[in-house]
Amino acid sequence: MSVASPPLQRPVRKSVVESRPIRNPDVTSAGMMTKRGWWLVALNFLLPGSAQVLAGSRKLGRFGLGATVFMWLLVVFAGLGALLWPSGTFSIASGAWLPAPLSLLRPIPLLIVQGLFIAYAVLWIVLTVDTLRLVRLVRVKTLSRIGIPALAIILVAASSTTAAYGAQVAGSTREALGAIFGSSAAVVPPSDGYYNILLLGADSGEGRDSMRFDSISVVSVNAETGATTITGIPRDLGHFPFAPGPMQDLYPDVHEGKSSATCGWGSGINQLRTEVEVCRDGNALYPDAVANGSEPGVEATKDAAEGLLGITIPYYVFIDMHGFAAMIDALGGVDIDVAQRLPKGGGPQYTGEPAEDWAIGWIEAGPQHMDGDTAQWYARSRYTTSDWDRMLRQRQLQEAILAQFTPETVLTRFQSVATAGTNLVQTDLPQGLLPTLVDLALKAKEQPVTTIELTPEAHQIVQDSPDVAYIQQLVDSTLHPPTPEPTE
Numbered sequence: 001m002s003v004a005s006p007p008l009q010r011p012v013r014k015s016v017v018e019s020r021p022i023r024n025p026d027v028t029s030a031g032m033m034t035k036r037g038w039w040l041v042a043l044n045f046l047l048p049g050s051a052q053v054l055a056g057s058r059k060l061g062r063f064g065l066g067a068t069v070f071m072w073l074l075v076v077f078a079g080l081g082a083l084l085w086p087s088g089t090f091s092i093a094s095g096a097w098l099p100a101p102l103s104l105l106r107p108i109p110l111l112i113v114q115g116l117f118i119a120y121a122v123l124w125i126v127l128t129v130d131t132l133r134l135v136r137l138v139r140v141k142t143l144s145r146i147g148i149p150a151l152a153i154i155l156v157a158a159s160s161t162t163a164a165y166g167a168q169v170a171g172s173t174r175e176a177l178g179a180i181f182g183s184s185a186a187v188v189p190p191s192d193g194y195y196n197i198l199l200l201g202a203d204s205g206e207g208r209d210s211m212r213f214d215s216i217s218v219v220s221v222n223a224e225t226g227a228t229t230i231t232g233i234p235r236d237l238g239h240f241p242f243a244p245g246p247m248q249d250l251y252p253d254v255h256e257g258k259s260s261a262t263c264g265w266g267s268g269i270n271q272l273r274t275e276v277e278v279c280r281d282g283n284a285l286y287p288d289a290v291a292n293g294s295e296p297g298v299e300a301t302k303d304a305a306e307g308l309l310g311i312t313i314p315y316y317v318f319i320d321m322h323g324f325a326a327m328i329d330a331l332g333g334v335d336i337d338v339a340q341r342l343p344k345g346g347g348p349q350y351t352g353e354p355a356e357d358w359a360i361g362w363i364e365a366g367p368q369h370m371d372g373d374t375a376q377w378y379a380r381s382r383y384t385t386s387d388w389d390r391m392l393r394q395r396q397l398q399e400a401i402l403a404q405f406t407p408e409t410v411l412t413r414f415q416s417v418a419t420a421g422t423n424l425v426q427t428d429l430p431q432g433l434l435p436t437l438v439d440l441a442l443k444a445k446e447q448p449v450t451t452i453e454l455t456p457e458a459h460q461i462v463q464d465s466p467d468v469a470y471i472q473q474l475v476d477s478t479l480h481p482p483t484p485e486p487t488e
Helices: 030-046 050-055 058-084 086-094 100-105 108-135 144-180 246-250 269-279 296-309 321-330 372-380 387-404 407-412 414-424 431-444 468-479
Strands: 194-202 215-222 228-233 315-320 334-338 342-344 361-363 366-370 425-427 450-453
Touching: 030 050, 030 108, 030 144, 050 058, 050 108, 058 086, 058 108, 086 108, 086 144, 086 431, 108 144, 194 296, 194 321, 194 431, 215 296, 215 387, 215 431, 228 296, 228 387, 228 468, 246 296, 269 296, 296 315, 296 468, 315 321, 321 372, 334 372, 334 387, 342 372, 361 372, 366 372, 372 387, 387 450, 450 468
Parallel strands: 194 315, 228 450
Antiparallel strands: 194 215, 215 228, 315 425, 334 366, 342 361
């Protein structure tokens, strides 16, 4: 006799509410709704879009997740590019890879990046508002009705502010590049293995028609190694030759001064701007200067530096001393070891007046952390020392500023650095050359800067009648030192 089998027991399935409490919660349980609310807000912050995928519109959630993954990939690839391929990354972001005829399109890559950051910040805010809708605040515990939205607001403020900052950095970079490096000229290849740039410093503002360059030097950057040599030219150095051009047509031998009741100038190199732009028709001498992002006085000074040093100098950078102070403040100051006590102020009112009577302050000897105003006076002060000493101090400041340009400093102070840079620099360097200079600048930071000071103290240079052949030989031997013969 067979025994009847017991009826089959079907497995008990959990209800949908029990198996999927995030999407289909038990709305009658305040504890579950509260826990669910905190989780949704946390997920919205950690992985925007995930709250919607789990508990709301899957279409909106997938879009949010896709945007999040895309932005993280953009940030990761940008960071890796900045570390492993800085020049290429800069070229892509700045549009410098575009040829000169398409230079008007160069701001577009950064404009796109700026737009993406803004759009993502807006999307994050939208996802947060939708997440709070999904939380159903009326179903959570009383205290959490305040805590959950407060946390959501704090988190979205932090996250969207970060995205907005990224947009601001992209916009500031785009504006600074456009304002400073406006020249769309083709890149000039290196001359004898070097990129040579005329570096000028002076005060702008009122009275600029008679402005003279207080600081004149030539920066030579080795096109392969980034090794940098700075040749300092005393501002009062006179009777120098010109490279072929309109000024050499006026002065076939050496530059001469001219005394005149209406408009005169001295023979010093810093008198050229006054001569060319005030006393002569500079636009007739250099008709293409302004269109190429330069000025007639700058071009005349280029020709003088070329004739004196025997090298080709296609570019210039003008540093405004007022902007110079703002840049140092933007970088957080510079560290300088001051050799001797120096006065601040415009100088004596009469010959022999003691510095204590006219000084508005003092820069004390010893290690100093200088703000922009102090550094500006440190670069200017000469009444108690000499022009040669001032040239050395200016070079010291240049090196201190370069040392301060670390990635950490620039990133943490980017906005102020970009603003100061816009007001600091005027140049005809084309944007197409910037990726190369970025790459060379990174190489240069690992090497000491070589300096050549064309002064009586350093190289017995007579200021009124310099030995041009000797100067050119000095520059050439420094830039192209003889290769040591291999030892057996």
